[in-house]
Amino acid sequence: MTSEYLSESDDDFNYEDVPESESDDEDMFLQLNQEETLASIERNVSKVKKEESKHEDIVQDQFGPRTELRPAVVDDFFRKFLIKLQMDRTLECFNTEWFELQTNGKLNEEQIGAVPDIYMRNQELDDSVKVLRKEIERMRDISDKAQSTWDKFRKERDFHRMHHKRVVQEKNKMIGEIKRLKKHYGTYEPTLKQLRVKYEVAMKEKMLMKIERDKLQARSESLEAQFKLEDQGMSETSKNQSSILEPVSTQRKSRSNKLPEVDPPNPHVDQTYEKANAANIQLVKTFEGHVNAISSVTYHPTKQVIATASDDHSWKLWSVPNGELILSGEGHTDWVSDVDFHPKGTRLATCSGDGTVKVWDFSKTSCIGTLSDHAQPVWSVSWHYTGDFLVSASMDQTAKLWDASTLKCKQTFRGHVDSVNATVFQPFSSNLCTASGDKTVSMWDARTGLCIQTFFGHNNACNGISINNRGDVIASCDADGVVKMWDVRMVSELATIDVASHAVNDVCFDSSGGIVAAAGDDGIVKMFDVQSLETVGSLQGHGDAVQSIAFDPSNKYFISASSDRTFRVWK
Numbered sequence: 001m002t003s004e005y006l007s008e009s010d011d012d013f014n015y016e017d018v019p020e021s022e023s024d025d026e027d028m029f030l031q032l033n034q035e036e037t038l039a040s041i042e043r044n045v046s047k048v049k050k051e052e053s054k055h056e057d058i059v060q061d062q063f064g065p066r067t068e069l070r071p072a073v074v075d076d077f078f079r080k081f082l083i084k085l086q087m088d089r090t091l092e093c094f095n096t097e098w099f100e101l102q103t104n105g106k107l108n109e110e111q112i113g114a115v116p117d118i119y120m121r122n123q124e125l126d127d128s129v130k131v132l133r134k135e136i137e138r139m140r141d142i143s144d145k146a147q148s149t150w151d152k153f154r155k156e157r158d159f160h161r162m163h164h165k166r167v168v169q170e171k172n173k174m175i176g177e178i179k180r181l182k183k184h185y186g187t188y189e190p191t192l193k194q195l196r197v198k199y200e201v202a203m204k205e206k207m208l209m210k211i212e213r214d215k216l217q218a219r220s221e222s223l224e225a226q227f228k229l230e231d232q233g234m235s236e237t238s239k240n241q242s243s244i245l246e247p248v249s250t251q252r253k254s255r256s257n258k259l260p261e262v263d264p265p266n267p268h269v270d271q272t273y274e275k276a277n278a279a280n281i282q283l284v285k286t287f288e289g290h291v292n293a294i295s296s297v298t299y300h301p302t303k304q305v306i307a308t309a310s311d312d313h314s315w316k317l318w319s320v321p322n323g324e325l326i327l328s329g330e331g332h333t334d335w336v337s338d339v340d341f342h343p344k345g346t347r348l349a350t351c352s353g354d355g356t357v358k359v360w361d362f363s364k365t366s367c368i369g370t371l372s373d374h375a376q377p378v379w380s381v382s383w384h385y386t387g388d389f390l391v392s393a394s395m396d397q398t399a400k401l402w403d404a405s406t407l408k409c410k411q412t413f414r415g416h417v418d419s420v421n422a423t424v425f426q427p428f429s430s431n432l433c434t435a436s437g438d439k440t441v442s443m444w445d446a447r448t449g450l451c452i453q454t455f456f457g458h459n460n461a462c463n464g465i466s467i468n469n470r471g472d473v474i475a476s477c478d479a480d481g482v483v484k485m486w487d488v489r490m491v492s493e494l495a496t497i498d499v500a501s502h503a504v505n506d507v508c509f510d511s512s513g514g515i516v517a518a519a520g521d522d523g524i525v526k527m528f529d530v531q532s533l534e535t536v537g538s539l540q541g542h543g544d545a546v547q548s549i550a551f552d553p554s555n556k557y558f559i560s561a562s563s564d565r566t567f568r569v570w571k
Contacts, residue, residue, distance in 0.1 A: 257388040257403050259430050259447050266428040268469035273512035276555040278527040278537035284557075284569040286541070287323040289316055293563035296338045296548045301345050306550070306559055308567055309336035315350050315360075320557055321569045329360055331367050338380045343387045347404075351378035357392045359404065369407040373400060380422045382432070389446070391432050393420035399434050401446050411449045415442060422465045426488075433474055435462035441476045441486065455486045457493050464506040468513035473530070475516050477504035483518050485530070495533055499526055502545075510551045517558070519546035525560050539570060 075098055082091040101107050290310035297308050304320040315336050317326040334353035341348055347368075348360045357371040357378055376395035383390045389410070393399045399420050401411035418437035425432045430446045441455040441462060460479040467474050473494065474486040481500040486493055502521035509516055515536065517527045525546055527537035544563035551558055558570040 255405060256408075257386075257405050259384075259389065260386065261447075263429050266469075266471055268427060268471075273469075273510075274555065275512045275514045276510040276527075276551060276558070278515050278517075281527075281537055281539065281558060281570050283539075283541060284321050284571045285323060286566050286568050287318070288566045289318065289323075289325070290314070290565050292335075293544070293565060294547060294561035294567055295336065297550050297559050297561040297567055298339050298341060298548075299550050299552055299559070300341050301343055301553065303345065304552075304557075306567075307339045307341065307348060308561055309339045309350060310565075311335040313352075315339050315348070317348075318567075320552070320559070321571070323569065327362070327365070329367070331358060332356065334377070337378065340381050340383055340390070342383055343385055347387075349381045349383060349390050351381040351392055353377040355394070357381055357390070357402065359390075359407070371400075371402050371407060371409070373409045374398070376419075379420065380424075382424045384425055384430070384446075385428050391423050391425065391446070393423035393434055395419040397436075399423050399432070399444070401432075401449075411446060413444045413449055413451075415451050416440070418461070421461065421463055424465055424467055426467055427469055427471045429471060433465055433467060435465040435476050437461040439478070441465060441474060443474075443488070453488070453491050455484075455491070455493070457484055457496075458482065463504060466508045466516075468509040469511060470513055473509075473513065475507045475509060477507040477518055479503040481520060483507055483516065483528075485516070495530075497528055497533055500524070505545060506548045508549050508551060511553055511555050517549050517551070519549045519560060521545040523562065523564075525549055539568075541568065542566070 078094060079091060082088075082094065289308060290312050292311035294308050294310050297306055299306055305326065306318050306320055307315060308318065309315045313332050313334065313336060314328060314330045316328045318324065319326060329348075329350070332350065332352035332354055336350050336352050339348060339350050346362055348362070349357060350360065351357045355372065355374045355377055357374075358367050359369040359371075360366070361368045371392070374392065374394040374396055378392050378394045380393040381390060382392075388404050390402050390404060391399055392402065397414070397416050397418060397420060399413040400409050401413070402408070403410050413432075413434070416434065416436040416438050420434050420436050422435040423432060426443075431443055431452065432446055433441060433443050435441050439456075439458040439460060439462060441458075442451050443453040443455075444450065445452050455474070455476075458476065458478045458480075459482070462476050462478050464477045465474065466476075467488075472488050474488060475483060476486070477483045477499070481498065481502050481504050483497040483499055483504060484493060485495045485497075497516075497518070499518045500520045500522055504518050504520045506519045507516060509530075514530050515527055516530055517525055517537075519525045523540070523542040523544055523546055525539040526535055527539075528534065529536050539558075539560065542560065542562040542564055546560050546562045548561045549559065556571065559567060560570065561567040
C-alpha cells in the first residue's frame with residue numbers, strides 16, 4: 001500500500017510508508033487495521049443518520065411533513081442567503097469573484113466543501129423553539145382555565161361541605177328530638193294500658209247493665225199487660241197486647257227511595273247555548289271569605305248564589321256578584337273538601353277530611369244527617385238529578401251511593417286501587433263518573449254498582465272530572481298538568497291538552513259545552529275551545545294554587561277559588 005493512497009484516506013490514523021518487500025503477515029495486519037477503521041466509520045455514519053432521522057421525526061411531528069432542500073456546498077449556501085435577502089448586486093460580485101478564484105485554483109477542497117450540519121441544526125432548533133413557545137402559551141391558557149375551574153369546584157365543595165354539616169346538625173337535632181319524644185311517649189304507655197283496661201271493664205259493665213235493663217223492661221211490660229188483662233177482660237186485653245207487642249212496627253219510618261228504572265230524556269240535548277265569552281272575561285271583584293284555603297266552589301241551580309268550602313272546617317253561602325255572606329255552616333271536625341247543591345237548591349251536601357258527609361237543610365238552617373260509612377277522608381260529593389240520592393268519593397278507594405231520605409248507604413262502588421279524588425253524576429242519568437289516583441276514569445251504573453266503562457290514558461293521578469250538559473263528553477285533569485276529553489259513547493279519547501307544567505286541580509265545562517276551563521297549581525285558570533283546542537282565555541291574579549272553578553249556568557259569571565283564601569268573580 002503506497003503512501004499516496006494513505007494520504008488520501010479520510011480516517012484519522014497516521015500511516016507510515018512500508019516497503020513492498022514486507023512479508024505477507026504485515027500486509028494482512030494492515031488489511032485488518034483498514035477493515036477496523038472502515039467499520040468504525042460506518043458505525044459513526046449510522047449513528048449520525050439515526051440522530052438525523054430522530055430529529056426529522058420530531059420536526060415532522062411539530063410542523064408536519066415537508067420537503068427540504070439542503071445546501072450541498074458553501075457557495076450555494078451563500079447564493080441562497082443573498083437571494084433570500086434580494087441582494088442582487090452583491091450576488092453578481094460574489095459569483096464573479098468566486099469563479100475567478102476557482103479558475104485560478106486558489107480554492108482548496110476544504111473551502112468549497114459542504115456546509116456544516118450545525119447551521120441546519122441551528123435553524124431547525126430555532127423553529128422548534130418558536131413552536132415550543134407557542135405550545136407554552138397555549139398550555140399556560142389551559143392552565144389558567146384549569147385553575148379557574150378548580151377554584152370553582154373548590155367553592156362548590158366548600159358549599160356542599162357546609163351544607164352537609166348543617167344537615168348533619170339538623171339530623172342530630174332530630175335524633176335528639178325523637179329520643180326525647182320516645183322517652184316522653186314511654187311515660188304514657190302505662191297510662192294508656194290502664195285506660196284501655198278501664199275502658200274494657202266499663203264496656204263490659206255497660207253491656208251487662210244493658211242486658212239487665214232489657215230484662216227488667218220486658219218484665220215490667222209483661223206485668224203491666226197482666227194488670228190490664230185483669231181490669232178490662234179478655235177482649236180488651238187482646239187489644240192492649242197487640243198495641244204493646246207492636247210499638248215498633250206502628251212507628252213511622254222514612255220510606256226508602258229507588259233509582260228510576262228508565263231515565264228521562266236529557267233536556268239539554270235539544271237546546272243550544274251561547275259559548276262563554278272567555279276571550280274578554282275580566283275580574284269583577286276579589287273576596288277573602290275564609291281564614292284558610294278555599295277547597296271548593298259551586299253554583300246554586302237557580303239563583304245567583306255560590307257555596308264555598310274551606311280548610312277552616314266551615315262552608316259559606318255568598319251572593320253574586322256582590323259577595324254578601326248569606327249563611328255559614330260549621331260542624332265538621334276537619335277540612336271541608338267539597339260542596340254541592342241539591343237540584344232544587346233547598347239542601348247542601350258537604351264532605352270532609354273527618355270521613356263524613358253531611359246534609360244541610362236551608363229551611364231548618366241545620367244539619368239533618370251525617371253519613372259516616374267511609375273509613376278515610378272524603379274528597380267529593382254530588383247529587384243525583386232526582387235529589388233523592390247523592391254519591392261520595394273517598395280516599396278509602398271507594399265511592400258510595402246514599403239514600404237522602406234514610407241516610408243509608410245503598411251501594412258501594414269498588415274497583416279503583418287508589419284514592420277516588422272526584423265524582424259526578426252524568427246529567428239526567430243514573431250513571432256516575434269517578435276520577436282516581438290510579439290514573440283512570442271510570443263510569444258506573446248506580447243501579448247495579450258495576451263499572452260500565454274505564455278510560456285509560458293519564459300518566460299521573462287524576463284530580464278532577466266534569467261532564468258537559470249533553471252528557472256525551474267527559475273532561476278529566478291530572479297531576480302532570482294535562483286535561484283529557486273522552487267520548488262517552490265511543491269509549492275513546494277525544495283530545496289531550498297540555499295546560500301547564502304544574503298539576504291541574506279542577507276542570508269544568510260552560511253551559512254550551514264548547515269551552516273547558518282548567519285550574520292549576522300555578523294560580524292561573526286557562527280556558528280552551530273544545531273544537532280547536534286553542535287557548536281562548538287566561539285568568540291570572542291568584543297568589544296560590546286555584547283549587548276549584550265553576551261557570552254560572554247562564555255563562556254570565558265565572559268563579560275561581562284558591563288556596564290564597566280568596567274567591568274571585570269574573571265576568
